[in-house]
Amino acid sequence: MTTDPELLALINAEVDFQRTTINLTAACNYISPLVSSAMRRELSNIHCEGYPGKRFHQGQQNADAIERLAIKRAQTLFNAEHANVQPYRGTMANVIASVASVKPGGTILGFACDGGGHYSTGGNVHLNSRLFNIETYNVDQDSQLLDYAAIHALAKDLKPQAVVGGDTSYTGQWDWSVLREIADDCNAVLIADVSQTAGLIASKVISNPCEYADIVTMSTYKTLRGPRAAIILCKEPYSQAVDRAVFPVCQDGTNIQTIAGIAAALHEAAQPAFRTYCRQVLANAAALAEALRSFGYSLVSGGTHNHACMINLSDAQMSGNEAAIVLAKTGLICNSNIIPYDTGTPVNPNGLRLGTAAVTTLGMKVQHMEQIAMHTYRTLESANDTAELMKIANEVEKLRNQFSHSEQRMAEA
Numbered sequence: 001m002t003t004d005p006e007l008l009a010l011i012n013a014e015v016d017f018q019r020t021t022i023n024l025t026a027a028c029n030y031i032s033p034l035v036s037s038a039m040r041r042e043l044s045n046i047h048c049e050g051y052p053g054k055r056f057h058q059g060q061q062n063a064d065a066i067e068r069l070a071i072k073r074a075q076t077l078f079n080a081e082h083a084n085v086q087p088y089r090g091t092m093a094n095v096i097a098s099v100a101s102v103k104p105g106g107t108i109l110g111f112a113c114d115g116g117g118h119y120s121t122g123g124n125v126h127l128n129s130r131l132f133n134i135e136t137y138n139v140d141q142d143s144q145l146l147d148y149a150a151i152h153a154l155a156k157d158l159k160p161q162a163v164v165g166g167d168t169s170y171t172g173q174w175d176w177s178v179l180r181e182i183a184d185d186c187n188a189v190l191i192a193d194v195s196q197t198a199g200l201i202a203s204k205v206i207s208n209p210c211e212y213a214d215i216v217t218m219s220t221y222k223t224l225r226g227p228r229a230a231i232i233l234c235k236e237p238y239s240q241a242v243d244r245a246v247f248p249v250c251q252d253g254t255n256i257q258t259i260a261g262i263a264a265a266l267h268e269a270a271q272p273a274f275r276t277y278c279r280q281v282l283a284n285a286a287a288l289a290e291a292l293r294s295f296g297y298s299l300v301s302g303g304t305h306n307h308a309c310m311i312n313l314s315d316a317q318m319s320g321n322e323a324a325i326v327l328a329k330t331g332l333i334c335n336s337n338i339i340p341y342d343t344g345t346p347v348n349p350n351g352l353r354l355g356t357a358a359v360t361t362l363g364m365k366v367q368h369m370e371q372i373a374m375h376t377y378r379t380l381e382s383a384n385d386t387a388e389l390m391k392i393a394n395e396v397e398k399l400r401n402q403f404s405h406s407e408q409r410m411a412e413a
């Protein structure tokens with residue numbers, strides 16, 4: 001067998017990095033051994049185009065069965081009429097949802113990026129904004145929460161063909177029934193992108209948009225703890241348009257290897273232990289928010305109803321990027337993020353996003369969130385003190401090491 005020491009060294013360096021740092025990136029998680037082993041290399045040897053029972057190549061009976069299983073599990077878990085498990089990523093799923101429901105050039109009313117929307121549905125740089133006219137609603141400037149009356153007024157004015165809900169960094173709750181009313185009032189399709197919160201929805205700890213939205217998109221690797229891919233759910237009348245928009249309009253080959261990983265993640269998400277995990281994710285985020293506030297940080301919307309906290313650094317001496325860079329020096333990994341009505345820019349914003357999905361998978365509880373908030377505060381206060389940063393980095397690593405047994409357990413499972 002050929003070996004590749006150069007690549008192996010890089011991979012091992014990443015494994016070491018992950019074992020010594022605390023991952024607070026809201027979009028990250030650790031996949032389980034079951035998900036990892038489901039993505040067997042033999043499945044990558046299958047060339048698949050089309051859908052189960054309607055493939056363009058022969059020898060697909062096992063691929064068909066795997067994809068059908070993933071579809072059935074997605075439908076059951078999310079209570080969805082139709083599921084497509086082929087989208088390569090969440091952003092592609094969003095383009096597909098638009099292609100399936102909006103005429104080229106039609107208006108889509110999405111959630112502005114600074115309010116918490118994702119750039120693929122609320123920005124002007126993504127393919128979606130080249131194919132469609134993206135208009136946006138935002139949060140209320142004072143409460144930093146969604147103002148449904150204002151969204152309604154905007155929708156009446158713009159008459160969009162689609163209204164998109166869902167977020168990448170909004171810490172309030174979504175009222176899907178009100179968005180449904182707004183969409184109905186202007187004859188628009190309602191699309192929900194729940195990439196961040198898919199796992200929380202699957203475990204029923206936050207509200208499920210499937211009852212209300214015509215099309216629901218999600219990436220599968222965040223709170224859902226699956227592989228880096230996506231799922232689209234929809235009401236039956238949209239099923240043909242969605243399937244066709246996936247293949248052949250936007251994508252070709254089907255990644256059966258990844259779909260097997262999705263099927264495994266959906267199986268895990270249906271277990272009672274996953275609900276316990278999701279409840280802990282929420283409890284940890286609430287505890288992290290509370291502890292950060294006790295250190296004097298101002299949080300966007302005042303707190304959180306999901307797995308993420310957004311720190312507003314507008315009045316601080318450092319930008320979001322500077323804060324994220326110094327936190328990485330002590331092993332606290334997170335990302336800078338735009339915040340409502342930010343005076344900064346998407347690439348140099350004034351916010352910092354911290355999430356609890358990955359640390360909760362490691363086994364961290366509320367008391368560890370208090371330690372993380374303290375390490376965050378000390379790091380940001382010691383940005384120019386190299387000796388102090390090294391001291392904090394040691395303490396962060398010690399905290400991380402308390403959970404090396406969870407990784408061991410995961411590896412042996």
Ligand SMILES: Cc1ncc(COP(=O)(O)O)c(C=O)c1O
Binds near residue numbers: 193
């Ligand atoms: C709401 C939302 N949609 C889409 C995406 C993009 O997903 P992907 O990386 O799978 O393209 C993200 C990523 O963070 C997200 O938060």
